[in-house]
Amino acid sequence: MQVRHVLAVLFVGLCWISSAKAAGFETRAALPAPELKAHDLSGATRTLADYRGKVVLLNFWATWCPPCLREMPSLERLRIRMAGQALEIVAISSAETPEEVKAYLSKMKLGFPILLDSDSSNTRRWKVFALPTTFVLDAEGRIRHVLTGPTEWDEGEALAVIDGMLADRPGHANKKK
């Protein structure tokens, strides 16, 4: 009887811990996104209009930020997992030079677009106060979820958020894989 009681307490505790770990995403009521205007590594200008019709995962990061670098492999795994789906992962480096970003990318091969916010104008427009901060936008370019801090993007709540967003796209049959 006592063992069963202890197990029940442990189970409740585990549920509480796992829910606390997953409670990072903040849902927004389809907010219009601020302007995004940044250069990619080739110097071309990119805006949100370039990704219209796709779910966009916009990740503000920096090469000096250990939590940002910790989550990068999971973003790459997410890209591979979601290949062929209407998802665009975009990582925007906050207040760094192209040289700093290129030095990091020479060691870490990433298949998603990297943008530069060298003058931090996008960081200020999006009101980003901590790194990493990630916004998940719907296919109309509206902000639906915000996460401050790192996560493993190819599992758990993060993956559920992305799956949900892809399923909710207009014209989509609203079926999950």
Next chain:
Amino acid sequence: MRMRIFSFFLSGLWLCALAAHAGMPEYQTFPADGQRLLLWVASGQGRSDAELVAARNLARQGVEVWSLDPTSAYFLPPVASSMDALPVEDLAAWFGAAQETGKRVAVFAVARAAVPVLRAAALLQPGPRSRLCVVLMHPNLYTVTTPLDEPDYLDPGDLSGLRVRVLQPRRSAATPWLPGLLERLSQHGAIVSDALLENLREDYWMRETPTDFEMAAGRHMDGMLLHQLDRWGCK
């Protein structure tokens, strides 16, 4: 002349009244014969070894240091939010005691310790406040920050005439927000200046995995501080 004596008398009375209500925090002294006194207030994470080394080195160069580890002095948990709970009257009394030595007093505060330091400075009379130099290392004065929303700052009180220099490591999420912070301090009456510390992250002298550059900079905090105080005219 009479006015000066009278204002000195009033300041003394005010200091006595403040001391009557306030305790003095426990702090560590690094005596020196020079005419400068630096009040070093560690962050909520506590005082690091590198800070003690810097204090010793400063004393060797003639700058007396009074080093305060607020969480230890007030038995508070070693987290940033503990800084908001510090009795600012105690700090104001500590500033007053430092100024009574007749030395040129500067206060150096790290991270969230900026909040009680500014609030204590706001309690000073205009004269003593204008004679104080405050150097803030990557200060955090936010009440709360939410992505997509304007930042909300704490009210530090009246900082009229207080000279505040902000040292901001470049590699920080706070760097893009430095102009807004300086503007806020100016709105409260502070005379502000700033310096960006290149190639460094916040708390570079006590990080778990510092870069070579950060380790070298961490060993020369005394020189960096003297340089910043001199450049700013706090001699």
